[in-house]
Amino acid sequence: MSNNRIVSGMRPTGKLHLGHYHGVLSNWMDLQRNFECFFFAADWHSLTTEYASTDGIQDSINEMVLDWLAFGIDPEQSVIFKQSRVPQHAELNLILSMITPVSWLERNPTYKEMQENLTTKDLSTFGFLGYPVLMASDIIVYKAARVPVGQDQIPHLEITREIARRFNYLYGEVFPEPAALLTETPKVLGIDGRKMSKSYGNAIFLSDDAEETRKKVMSMVTDTLRPFKRDPGEPDRCVAFTLHSLYVDADKRAEIVEGCRGAQLGCVDCKKILAQAMVDTLAPFREKRVELAEKPGLVEEVLAEGSRKAEVVAKQTMDDARAALKV
Ligand code: SF4
Structure with missing residues (x-):
């Protein structure tokens, strides 16, 4: 493993709450001091469940990134970007979808669980089944060495590692298999005693x-x-x-x-x-x-600059991947 790179994303769900702070943001702040961090707004992931009503996604990104910045996620130290601004995520997703067996996706525990719980939405889509492939693309397109995860997310990372391994086996070593960086995620309860959400x-x-x-x-x-x-x-x-x-x-x-x-x-x-x-x-x-909310265009500027930096790395990876694929 040759780099010190971390990738982590958050689906834009709007303003963040205490659960996000203690579960993710406080870890990100520690990580950005010690690693080369790529933090992204996972707006394409939102489409896996919100494809029928996309109106609020941009506002949600704005609110979420304002929270990141206010809490100290620093665009000078970390690459802060928007997934949909870096098209290589989608390009790699397409390639990886060709080599990922459907059975790997069907056994993903979140797939069935979410289909059962989100009964108001039709999640019997190609994209929803394939979101672990998009997640794998998000990580390995930066050749990340580590991914911060809670204990419950380890199965997701395992699929990413399996997909990277399969690509390397078929076409030659391109992607490092990202290791889990286990992070403490205290369960934060909401005012009614259920998980805060x-x-x-x-x-x-x-x-x-x-x-x-x-x-x-x-x-x-x-x-x-x-x-x-x-x-x-x-x-x-x-x-x-x-x-x-x-x-x-x-x-x-x-x-x-x-x-x-x-x-x-x-x-x-x-x-x-x-x-x-x-x-x-x-x-x-x-x-x-x-104070930050009063600066119009701030979030957009940060994301545009971060997305440019992210794209430089992602492009390099795709050059390597295409050379290995010979297409
Ligand atoms: Fe405080 Fe009441 Fe809870 Fe006891 S039961 S810890 S007094 S809030």
């Missing part, structure tokens, strides 16, 4: 203002077995407390645990502590985001 309507967004944040925190589910303040509570059963561990320091948390179990601290006061800690922690980011 925009589609569940339970998300606290990175760009929510202080008042909105407080309102959402105050409506968070607590220990449901503690109806009154006079009843002892249990932080381990409390949804709000999962966020205390991300925003409130250890000493204060120890006090909260004692106060909750001893029935001295009420949930309203406890959630006020959380809301204040969250508002204070996120304030610098939110100020920065408001």
Whole structure:
């Protein structure tokens, strides 16, 4: 493995929430200090499920990239680009689709799961079945050495590695098999106790203002077995407390645990502590985001510049791939 390159993308779903921050963005910030990073808005991936209503995709990219920039993903340090601006992703996707057995795609666990869960959409399309091939193209078109993944995404990366191996076997060594860079992805719960997700309507967004944040925190589910303040509570059963561990320091948390179990601290006061800690922690980011949002064309400029840089690398790879293919 000859390079220090990382590739990671995010589907544009609009404004990011705390789950994206703790699950992806905080890792990206660490990675950009130590690796040559390529971060992209995966707008073609959006088409695999949103092909019938594409109106919101551009706005979603704008909101998402504003969050990236405000949080410190830095176009001077990382290549930040839009997938659809680098046509080599599609070109390689076509070539890889010729060599990828359908059985590999059908056994992808996400394929069946998503088809069953997204019942309002017809996902019986060629593109949806083939999205792991597009994902493989996204990664190997940069000859990435590593891909940051959570434990649950390892099967996806395995398909990428298998596809790269098959190409190399058929035509000669072109693509390094990218290794998994396992990243910590804490499960962030939404205000109703389910996994935080925009589609569940339970998300606290990175760009929510202080008042909105407080309102959402105050409506968070607590220990449901503690109806009154006079009843002892249990932080381990409390949804709000999962966020205390991300925003409130250890000493204060120890006090909260004692106060909750001893029935001295009420949930309203406890959630006020959380809301204040969250508002204070996120304030610098939110100020920065408001400032960046006032610069018209900023996101477009960053993506155009990043896409130009990405294309230089992707073109080189495609020259190598075409030479190996002899077509
Ligand atoms: Fe949760 Fe705090 Fe209420 Fe205990 S006091 S149940 S930790 S909100």
